[in-house]
Amino acid sequence: MATGGSSMRRGLPRVAGGEPWPPAASAPAEAVVDASAPPAAVVEAAVERPAGPSTGSGEPPALATASTPVRSGATVVRRGLPRVAGGEPWPSAVVVAAAGPGATPAEAASAAPAPPLAAAPPAPPLAAGDGDTSVRRGLPRIAGGDAWPPAGTAAAVSSPIAAVSSPAAADAAADGAGAAAEEAAPAADLPLIGTATEGPRAPLSVPQTAWAGRAASRRPQPKPEPQRIGPFTTTQWAGAVVVGGIGLLFAAGMAVLAVRFLLSLDGMRDFLATYPGEYHLPAGAPVGIPAWLGWQHFFNVFLMVLIIRSGLTIRREKRPSVFWAPKNNPKGKTSLTIWFHQALDILWLINGAVFIVLLFVTGQWMRIVPTSWEVVPNALSAALQYVSLDWPTENGWVNYNALQQLAYFSTVFIAAPLAAITGFRMSGMWPKKNLKLSAAYPIEWARKVHFPVMLFFVVFIVIHVVLVLATGALRNLNHMYAAQGSVDPTAYADNWTGFWLFVVSLVVIAAAWVAARPLVLAPIARLFGTVSGR
Structure with a gap:
């Protein structure tokens, strides 16, 4: 039915601060056009023809349609969301009749939609035996009941649409069809919402001006990632060594020139004369280096080199491949490298304990322990002489210079105990169950x-x-490796005995360095525990 003069519902403004849309003077929607209809701004009203005499054919009566034209001043209403899920936007195509204030009732009536058709009530379902196929039965409607629908129910056949319009209305609609067609012609130019060009778009008539090159089909293989040693590659390390070496040489050269200039001053000459770099040892200090000290020195170097090697291996070893566990504690598994490192530490501590005992028993401690405060200025004098490349002239068979004495003292009595204490804390021998001790020494x-x-x-x-x-x-190597020397500094200066012993010791140390791997260490480790792989 026609909506009469009711106004449209207004929504939000189109621009900030504007009036609600549509404007207050807009007319309501008067007709709805189906989206499946042909693209014309018209509203079709279906009018049923009066049923004629029965022909016995059983065909439904024909339907006649009359197109209602749209005024030239009509506007198209904006489409919104669909009314049902998956449906078309609502309304399908709404045309608002532009009936101004001065429109006549005839014009308003012509813009009103035709009355809707009433559908005939559906025909009742046919019983089985009427020639139709029976309906498939499903689950019962109530618990314990029979399947639905009841047995014998057949498929329902829809009856033709019954016309509810009177014959007079049909004739009036047929008479006005011609006039409606004439008025609908101008409305054909009015675009509809949702209309779009169907079919594929024609290709552009533009000649090809670019073609794919070799890079489109053939891409170069990426270069393999260079092997890294720590954070840098081999080339980067080589560059760092070269640049760093040049920088150190330059700094050393500048230091030598600066110290030489400093020692050329009169005040510094007097300082060197007063403190030549060494001071006299206490009375009763032994002279010379005994053979046991030479052997202790070799064992210390041998163990220290292997300890450093195994320690560096532990730091860079991410996933050990061989493990060792003590015989009395199979669950206390650790890597073979850590076992080797700790075994070397134990041997080094034993060697150091023997060295300390013999050092104090024989009086050799006076050679490496400072016994006078004169050690400080003499150490400074010796350092200046070393930097100026004018080496101190002391005889190591009798006495060490002050700087050498401080270096030996700090190594034996400070660095070695620190290494032992910190290593014991990180080893498996630490009492982990003693929480108070572990908290006091993290x-x-x-x-x-x-x-x-x-x-x-x-x-x-x-x-x-x-x-x-x-x-x-030659003189220094004879003192330490051959236990040969004299109070005369020039004695044994041409003796090669100590040098060859030094070479032999280097060969032994190098062989131990190469042999320190699981293939050689595993049989030795099995003597003290169980060796297993991952």
């Missing part, structure tokens, strides 16, 4: 101290070997 402290102590030993060994070779190699 393992994090031990780790922060143990590694720098190892670096100190590395630096000490490098500097010690360089100075031994640079300040009279």
Whole structure:
């Protein structure tokens, strides 16, 4: 039915601060066009023809349609969301009749939609036996009941649509069909909402100007990632060594020139004369180096090199492949590298304990323990002489210079105990069940101290070997490896005995370095526990 003069519902404004949309003067929607209808801004009203005499054919009566034209001033209403899930936007196509205030009732009536058709009531279902196929039965409607629908029910056949319009209304609609067609012609130019060009779009008539090159089908293989040693590659390490070496050489050269200039001053000459770099030992201090001290020195170097090697291996070993467990505690499994490191530590501690005992029994402690405060200025004098490349001229068979004495003292009585204490805290021999002791001495402290102590030993060994070779190699090697020397500094200066013993010791140390791997260590470790793989 027609909506009469009711106004449309207004919504939000189209622009910020504007009036609600649509404007207040807009007319309500008067007709709805089905989306499946042909693209024309018209509203079709279906009018049923009066039923004629029965022909006996059983066909439904024909339906006649009359198109209601749309005024030239009509506007198209914006479409919204569908009314049902998966349906078309609502309304399908709404046309608002532009009936102004001066429109005549005839024009308003012509814009009103035709009355809807009433559908005939559905025909009742046919019983079985009427020639139709019976309906498939499903679950019962109530618990314990029969299947639904009842037995014998057949499929229902829809009856033709019954016309409810009067014959007079049908004739009136037929008479106005011609006039409606004439008025609907101008409305054909009015676009509908939702209309779009159907079918594939024609290709552009543009000639091809670019073609795929070799890179589109052939891509170069990515270069393999270079092998890294720590954070840098081999090339980067080589560059760092070269650049760092050049920088160190430049700094060393500048230091030598600066110290030489400093020692050329009169005040510094008097300082060197007063403190030549060494002071006299107490009365009763032994002279010379005994043979046991030479052997202790070799064992200490041998064990220290292997300890440093195994310690560095532990730091970079992520997933050990071989494990060791004690015989009395199979669950106390640890990597073979850690076992080797701790075994070397025990041997090093035993060797150090023997060294300390013999050091104090024979009086050799006076050679490495400072006995006077004169050690401080003499150590400074010796350091200046080393930097100026004018080596101190002391005789190591009789006495060490003050700087050498301080270095030996700090290594034996400070660095070695720190390495032992921190290593014991990180080892499996630490009483982990003693919570109070573990809280008083956290393992994090031990780790922060143990590694720098190892670096100190590395630096000490490098500097010690360089100075031994640079300040009279044959004489110094005879003192330590052959236990040969004299109060005369020139004696044994041409003797090669100590040198060859030193070479043999280096060969033994190098062989032990190469042999320190699971293939050689596993049989030895089995003597003290159980060796297993991953």
